[in-house]
Amino acid sequence: MIEHRSFASLGGANHGWLDAKHHxxxxSYYDAKRMGWGSLRVWNDDVIQPNTGFPPHPHKNMEIVTYVRExxxxxxxSLGNKGRTQAGDVQVMSAGSGIIHSEYNLEAVETRIFQIWIESNQKPNSPSWGTRPFPKNERAGxxxxxxxxxxxxxxxxPIRTDARVLGATLKAGEQLEYSFASANRYGYLVPAKGKVEVNGLLLNARDGAAIQQEEKIVITALEDAELVLVDAS
Structure with a gap:
């Protein structure tokens, strides 16, 4: 089963400095049919204006993955960590027993991110943060x-949960397969860029595909595409 969730159908709010869409x-966006997908709880598509951002605020017991698109x-x-994560790269914050953080766009252009929250399956322990580059040419195909x-x-x-966040890039006409460990896994796929088909289902850029009871998906790029997939319990 693959459920298509078009970008136009997403909830959200435009705060001026932040234009947020919620999968x-x-x-303030509530949809009883879209409370989460397995342990995946949040997938926000955020556009942040220059020299604005999220002021310090707390989190607990959540794995928060930020994929920077532009x-x-x-x-x-509050641990003293400071860092800048640029387009194509990823940061992870394990909130653990509690952390206060801020996220700002200090650039001269808009910043576009996917922010993904996955429930931890470990007892709350010391929080942590990390970032690293993931060159797009190393995930081609x-x-x-x-x-x-x-x-x-x-x-x-590393994240403290039974899940993976994966990325790939495809050229138009290329095809890619992904197999889940079992049909009981929960998959959620979003093309950051480009148009693709997933097991024959058409997805436009920033649409979501909620995947369950599928042991394998076959993705065909109709345009050059950049993909982000969560494989969760």
């Missing part, structure tokens, strides 16, 4: 684990 219920995001937290709770994904940023 799942979040803040521009860059600058992070600072195949999925690369960007963040993962599985020890075999040694190059991925």
């Amino acid at each position: 799942f219920s979040f803040a 521009g860059a995001i600058t992070h600072e937290d 195949s999925f690369v684990a960007l963040a993962s709770g599985f020890s075999e994904d040694t190059e991925a940023l």
Whole structure:
């Protein structure tokens, strides 16, 4: 089963400095049919204006993955971490027992991000933060684990949950397969750019595909595409 969630159908709000679209219920947007997908709880598509951002605020017991699509995001937290994550790269914050952080666009252009929250399956422990580059040419034609709770994904940023966040790029006409460990896994796929088909279902850029009871998906790029996939329990 693959459910198409068009970008036009997403909830959200435009705050001026932030134009946010929500794949799942979040803040003032509520849809009883879109409360989450397995342990995946949030997928926000955010456009942040220059020299604005999210002031310091707290989180607990959540794995928060930020995929930067355009521009860059600058992070600072109560652990003393500071860092800038630019387009194509990823940062992970494990909120653990509690952390306060801010995220600002200090660039001269809009910053566009996917912010993905996945429930932790570990007891709350010390929070952490990390970032690393993931060059797009290194994920051309195949999925690369960007963040993962599985020890075999040694190059991925670690998260404290039974899930993976993966990225891939495809040229128009290319095809890519992904197999889930079992049909009980929950997949959620969003093309950051480009138009694709997933098992024959058409997805435009920034549409979502909620995947369940599928052991394998076949993705065909109708245009040059940049993909982000969550494989969750």
